[in-house]
């Protein structure tokens with residue numbers, strides 16, 4: 001008698017090994033897949049007493065792995081503590097919105113907002129200043145993040161709280177001052193916002209835990225069974241309170257998603273801070289998966305590092321945050337000590353630097369099994385760098401929905417010639433590289449469905465082609481694999497996750513229809529109907 005706890009029967013099982021779905025069943029016992037195969041072979045499990053789920057034509061896939069998400073900041077940025085100002089068209093409109101939010105929430109000790117972006121405020125718009133906020137909310141600190149989370153705008157009360165003075169300096173980014181050398185309240189880019197962003201969130205551990213629980217349920221409902229937190233700072237630290245709360249949730253058996261944490265790599269070749277974290281957080285569901293660092297910024301502020309000047313600003317080509325040697329020394333030490341590194345690289349100069357560094361590390365230490373280095377984003381690169389990923393074992397980590405974001409800003413930034421290589425999904429696969437998909441949430445939604453749609457169509461939701469290289473679109477099988485097996489590889493868990501195979505952990509998603517049998521445009525209408533993580537049903541549409 002063959003025993004299993006449950007048997008998922010479907011006409012469309014996509015196991016992530018083959019290229020199309022097949023009719024059959026998956027047998028699950030405890031937290032593992034014990035068998036998978038055609039219906040005939042699997043009959044014995046039903047006879048052995050397994051709970052049978054007849055799923056008809058519904059598509060069954062491995063659980064989704066978001067290979068690049070900002071779990072902690074994403075939760076806060078989208079929480080009830082934040083006033084969204086994305087749709088405001090001027091500084092005044094933003095400040096008015098925040099004033100209204102402050103009045104509605106007398107219980108909040110600080111007023112938090114997100115979503116300003118001067119490029120959305122019309123030509124010639126200036127950076128916002130503390131004065132407009134002071135005039136409306138003088139009595140409580142106000143912290144307002146830019147839409148991409150890279151910049152901040154504070155009132156005077158918040159500025160005082162951060163202890164920033166006109167003499168405070170940062171290595172990159174800017175703490176803005178006016179012509180009288182007074183702080184304006186605006187902080188530009190990651191290092192500059194390190195202090196204010198750390199002070200923006202002052203909620204209790206209990207409130208934080210409640211936010212995590214609520215958010216994790218949303219991930220389950222979207223079919224995400226593993227995700228990541230990529231550090232947002234450049235220093236060698238992690239969100240220790242956040243890590244602590246996740247561990248508590250795991251201990252209390254309330255964690256419905258696996259968390260792969262990437263604290264900052266830092267700028268010194270020293271993994272002692274990470275070693276301390278790894279010692280504490282190294283369980284099945286909450287683990288330090290590697291380290292993260294920024295090589296450059298973003299194109300719209302011309303802080304992405306290009307090899308040749310910007311097409312829309314020939315006076316600059318941006319530059320990498322730190323010199324080559326800093327990255328080399330830190331990555332070599334991290335790899336040597338068993339940490340894969342994920343490097344944020346938007347421009348072609350940044351991608352080249354990352355590959356050069358990984359190549360040096362490979363020469364020094366050979367192939368270290370389980371140490372997975374990655375290049376993140378890849379919005380521009382030299383075509384000759386595409387074939388370098390596979391032999392170096394470097395993961396190409398991209399976020400398909402970004403193709404549809406900001407319209408065709410990338411084409412403007414780098415010009416049509418270089419734009420041919422923006423987000424080169426298909427070229428990477430052709431060159432044998434491992435592709436890992438994610439969202440960079442909160443930059444775009446964590447829901448994998450719009451990302452799958454963007455990956456297979458390279459169009460926006462309205463069907464408009466985005467970017468200048470539609471040939472980089474993928475088949476649905478390739479896109480799902482990048483979002484499951486590719487992600488599992490990137491976080492170093494491909495031995496136990498990422499495909500539906502006997503012996504692997506039972507992280508499984510059931511969609512309400514067969515995505516392989518519909519027009520790609522219809523993917524956007526699909527919904528997740530059931531999610532299993534570790535053999536447990538963590539999400540289910542009732543009466544489906």
Ligand SMILES: [Zn+2]
Nearest residue numbers: 068070230440
């Ligand atoms: Zn990111």
